[in-house]
Amino acid sequence: MPDISFESATPSYVPAAGFGDPVFGAQAAFRAVMWALSRPGRPEPLPVDLVPPAPLSAEAAAVVLALCDHETPLWLDPALAAAPEVAAFLRFHTGAPLVAEPGAARFAIVSNPLDMLDFSVFAAGSPDYPDASATLVLQLDGFTPQAPAARALRLEGPGVEGALAFAAGPLPADIAARLAGNRALFPRGVDLILTAPGAVAGLPRSVVAREA
């Protein structure tokens, strides 16, 4: 029988803690995301007790820890992929396979939305299975016109009563055109979960966004 040394099993890197309460932390994060996607452009409060490694934000980490597991290939944008602690943190808490190819991902975290890849590189689903598509989790600074590089949008569609003014930043200057291109694919397309300190907002593929 081989000699098992327990000291050799001590990890060299201890990832930051996950949800204080995994069951209710995940439930609260999911409910915030659920309402955010149900009512596009209306930010939901998302209080979190996570301290993930930079540049991963606490709110994006909460969304991913609540929704991702071994069934959801996860893609990290270059800024996140450059931080090995982020990958270790996400691997430890979710077990999600991290993929280098964005098209293979079911979830993607974008820490730098200004340099965001075009939506077309992500899975948009098929006409038969439009649900087999990517969900993009964006890390933003805020949901006000005062946020840096904020873009003002006018939203309509399912979940929006009449029309709604929505602003968030930082977002690429052509975000309205990108969202319109995404909407043109409907029912295919990607869904956006926007996170900012203390809040989460949704831009599902069903939303009709115009520049305001």
Added chain:
Amino acid sequence: MSAAPDPAAPDPATPESDAAPAGPLLPELAYNFAYLDEQTKRMIRRAILKAIAIPGYQVPFAAREMPMPYGWGTGGVQVTAAVLGPDDVLKVIDQGADDTTNAVAIRGFFEKTAGVATTTRTSEASVIQTRHRIPEQPLTERQILVYQVPIPEPLRFLEPRETETRQLHALAEYGLVHVKLYEDIARHGHIATTYAYPVEVAGRYVMDPSPIPKFDNPKMDDCPALQLFGAGREKRIYAIPPHTRVRSLDFDDHPFRVQRFAEPCAMCGARGVYLDEVILDDRGGRMFVCSDTDHCETRQAEGHHGGMWGGAPGAAA
């Protein structure tokens, strides 16, 4: 093999057995919050989010076996379990009633496995699981209505192959449903479909609203609450986000119409609500009462009385 007793086993008659702690030998079985394990909840939650993003589209999900038979709301129960939090107040109705077997059993299930507060009042509930009705009282913004769905596919009885119906949805080819409604007109002179009446959601997917009476269809349109649908046996989840256009299919010359009742509720006198027929005897005696028990009891408590009202509920005559 000898049947002699194992000398090491304690004699049940010895005083030691009296010293054993009272109560069951095994610890009480402990479930995760709301019964489902966390991985199952994540899988269902992801399906719910995609369902919300694609209104009316049926998202396949890996429905689990639940401790109740198919047909008793296994889909709705799984959706409820995935959304439920400790602060939720749950209401469960079966054909509008809070006090029938299915509703009582599911309410008890979540009281036991999630410890959440339950209610029969529509206005107090944050999550309402329903079988075949939408409450009479208008729903509000923060409420979630979870439907139990037997057959989620509105085209299933017209085209049995899943591969075909999937393609028909992909192509938005819904001629078959209109043919079915047209055949109603050809045979009966009017659209005779009275429940599970197909709707078009947000101008794209045709959806089965579950076997609710078509009386309830207009309540789905522009509803401020979130509507989630769970089909356990068929393993599908679909959704209508708040304030979404839901149109009941019809024709220009045969517009969609809901049922009308000649008389008001016999207990609370309500008009413009959905009524159940109750047979009273074998000589043709009958009464019509609200299908929504909470609505009826609230009205009675407010002093509204119908023709057969006989005093406060529970009071001795």
